[in-house]
Amino acid sequence: MDEAVNGKSVQDQSGNGVGLRPDDELTWHRVHPVSPLVRGWVAVAAVIFIFGRNSLENVFSGHWDGNPGSLAQTAGAPVLVIAAVVAAAVVVFGSAFFLSWRFTRYQVTDEHVHINSGVVFRQQRRARIDRVQAIDVVQPLLARVFGLAELKFEVADGGKSAMKLSFLKLPEAQRLRAAILARASGVAGDPESPGEVHEAPETHVLALKPGRIIAAAIFSSTTIFALCVVAAAVVAVVWSGEPAILVAGVPIFIGIGASYWKSITGDFNFRVALSPDGVRLHYGMLETRAQTIPPGRVQAVGISQGPVWRPLGWYRVHINVAGYGADSSNGGSRSVLLPVGTLDEVMAVLGLVFPDPGVDNPFAVFAAGLQGPGSAEGFVHSPRSARWIDPLAWRHNAFRATETALLCRHGVIFRNLQVVPHEHTQSLGLRQGPLMAALGLVDFELHSTAGPVRPLVHHLSVENGQRLFAEQAARAATARRIHRREKWLAPDDDPAPVAEPAGSPDPMLEHAEPAHPVAERAEPPQEHPHDLPPQEQNRGD
Amino acid sequence: MTAAGRKNLPKQLSSAIDPGDVVFLRVSDKLITARFISSGVGALIFLALTAVPLVLKLTGVWAGYPAWLAWAAPAVVVIVMIWEMILIPRQVRAIGYAERDDDLLIRSGILFHRVMVVPYGRMQYVDVTMGPLERMLGLSTIHLHTASPGTNALLNGLPAPEAARLREQLSARGEAKLAGL
Incomplete structure (x- = not known):
């Protein structure tokens, strides 16, 4: 049924691993026919629930009437009503779903992704493939039942409007992702079968055990909040002598439970993998998600540690990606690079996103950035006069510039290290x-794209700040x-990277370097004439 | 420094955190007039509101209203208004910008001082706006946007031709230096 749109046939969808040819201008595809139902199931369920409950109540009240004649009447009418309502619902939802499916078409050409949608208000969207910032393959629970997945294509617009294809069959979504990434990377195609692409091989880097996720949820601010609530409840009961007062706390406890549930199911099975197309994150228990950056x-990148995690030596890593923006859906979990990890694991994922830390001893420098205080490893901290405003943190508020990135460290109770590549x-x-002027201090701020990381160096001396x-x-x-170029695997660059031998996830920063030849700093521009074409493409935009 | 020939170069309020070797261009002094008018109108409306109890008391409609309060409220407004008016010329003179080879420097504020550098290659778009009051005085506002929401690069009170020149200049340089995200 996906075929024969505009009279042109669509390529064979059953071929596995064959890859995807770029579509020409007349070839359009449709999403899976079940998708409107998967998207709109909440509305359907609500309608069924409301009408179903009313009708059932009618039927049961008819049974309990006791009079056979009235039973026939009261039971007869509801059956008709139920049938009519069900038929109407089927027609209304069915036609709405059919129209919405019928009017949604997509096309992936060499340069662009097109998505046309909308019945009354038509929308035609076109995004440049080489501007892709990230691609997600999301499977909500119901979509998993049908073996479907949603493909989200992010461009740098502050996270307002991703290009979404919901829903496709999972293998189809993965193939499309591979095709888009291959075209975005500019990888050289196979000369024998031009236009066909293969999914880039994935190398496992690290996985978080369920125990760690659960422990992270337990040792969190939610637990502190829960303990405060329990203490308040106990005090309230003792003070008033009225145990019934606990009822008031029930919604709060439901909320706390939901928060635990969310953080455990959301981060469950968290895996980090590396492919030539970027870092890939897999996570989720009920709704699974595979992000490719x-x-x-x-x-x-922002690495943070609260006081509860300090004795455990755990950190959380956030990232800013232009396409994710300040996206707060899913509790901002999309911008989490590592929900909970030890120092070694943090270094390993840092090595994936910043293959070139720009220093000789990255481990020591980043560890100093995470643990502070003082001026070890070249960190420059606030002057003594800052202790009047920052009595505890003044030796922790510091920065260090490496050859490729600026490291901003701050906080003593909630520790933070922010890393921004130059x-x-x-x-x-x-x-x-005025107060800072009196003490000879200045705040330095570095503006990054919208996201959880807002790099800042507090209270530098004026001289250092300047x-x-x-x-x-x-x-x-x-x-x-x-x-570095936007197309990270373009053929005129170094030969396409070879995936590392699997099973050797070495948690060091050098780890990722072999897989990212393009990420090494290039020579000055005059020696790189082939840096120009992407620039010209930029101008055309 | 293409506009270095302009006469309002010196008399810049200097400050400890400005980069030392940069000469900032000032915005038009007409911005002082514009700010006088806009904050004056706002203050007058506020003054009128706070003066209502005083009028009511003086006309005997609300004789029970405490006299000190009736006088104090408008008096405070008047003092704040005068204070603001005194600050405005200094604030306007503190606004400055400088075009360097790679980036645009913007400074503002005296007590709460800020210096910002916006690389030409990072600019996504440039807004030039003109409100009714600004149009009357021949001024424009120019707003630079990068991919970061934190870049709040706003220049008020540029003379309209200078704003147009700056916009063209910024777009041209932005195009020449454009980098990806």
Whole structure:
């Protein structure tokens, strides 16, 4: 049924691993016919529930009437009503679903992804494939039952409007993802079968055990909140001598339980893998999600640790990706690179997103950035005068610039390390209020794309702040000139990377380097004439 | 420094956190007029509202209203208004911008001071706007947007021709230096 749109036949969809040819202008595909139902099942369920309950009540009240004549009447009418309602619902939902399915078409050409949708308000969307920031394959629970998946294609628009294809058969979604990524990367096609692509091989890097996820949920701020609520409840009961007062707490406890449930099911089976197309994250218990973030698309990384996790040595890693924006759906879980990890695991995932840390001893430098305090490993912290505003944290608030990234460390109770590659610096700012002026301090802020990481260095001395401001502007300008290309595997670059031998996830920063030849810093631009074509493409946009 | 010939170069309020070797261009002094008018109108409306109890008391409609309160409220508004008016010229003179080879520098504020650098290659688009008051005085506002929501690069009170020149200049340089995200 997907075939024969516009009289042109669609390529064979059953071929497995054959890859996908680019569509020409007249070839359109449809999403899976069940998709409107999978998307709209809540509405259907609500209608069935409301009418079903009313009708059942009528039927049962008819049975209990006791009078056979009235039973026939009261039971007869509802049956007709039920039949009519069901028929009407089937017609209404069915035609709505059919129209919505019928009017949704998509096309993946060499350059663009097109999606046309909408019945009354038609929408035609077109996104450039080389501008892809990330691709997600999402499977909500009901979609998993049908073996379907949603494909989300992110472009850099602050997370407002992803290109969504919901729903496709899972293998089809994966093939499309591979095709889009292959075209975005500019990988050289197989000369014998031009246009066909194969899914890039995935190398396992690390997985989180269920025990760790559950422990992370238990040792979290939710638990502190729960303990506070319990304490308050106990106090209230003792003080009033009225155990019934606990009823008031029930909604709060339901909320706490839901929060635990969400954080455990959301991060369950968290796996990080690496492919030449980027970092791939798999997670979820009921709704599963596979995120792919191509190389160089991570704008900033934030590593944080609260006081509860300190003794356990765990950290959480967030990222800014232009397409994710300040997306708060799913509790912002899409911008989590690692929900809970030890220092070694943090270093391993950092190595995936920043293959080139720009220092000789990355482990020591990043560890100093995470653990502080003081000026070990070249960190520059606030001057002594800052202790009047930051009595505890002044030796923790620090920065360190490596050759490829700026590291901002702050906080003593909630520790944070923010890493921004120089080539992803958007703009810089210095701020000073009257109190800071009196103490000779200045705040340095670095603007990244919308997301959970907002890089900032608190309370530098004016001299250091000014120097950082000037140097960082120069470093960002240099990094922009030698910026890696948008197409990360284009054929005129080094030969396509060979996947590492599986089963050797070495948790060091050097780990990812063999798989990312393009991520190595390029020479100055004059020696790289082939850096120009993508620039010209940019201009055309 | 293409507009270096403009006469309003010096007399810049200097500050400790400005980059040392940069000469900032100032925005038009007409912005002082514009801000006087806009904040003056706002303050007058507020003054009129706070003066209502005083009028009621003086006309004897609401004689029971405490006299000190009736006088204090408008008095506070007047003091704040005068304070604001005194600050406005200094604030406007503190706004400055400088076009460097790779980026645009913007500074503002005296007490709450801010310096910002926006690389040309990072600009996604440039907004030039003109409100009714600005149009009367021949001023424009220019707003630079990068991919970051944190970039709040706003320049008020540019003379309209200078705003047009800056916009063209920024677009041209942005195109020449454009980098990916």
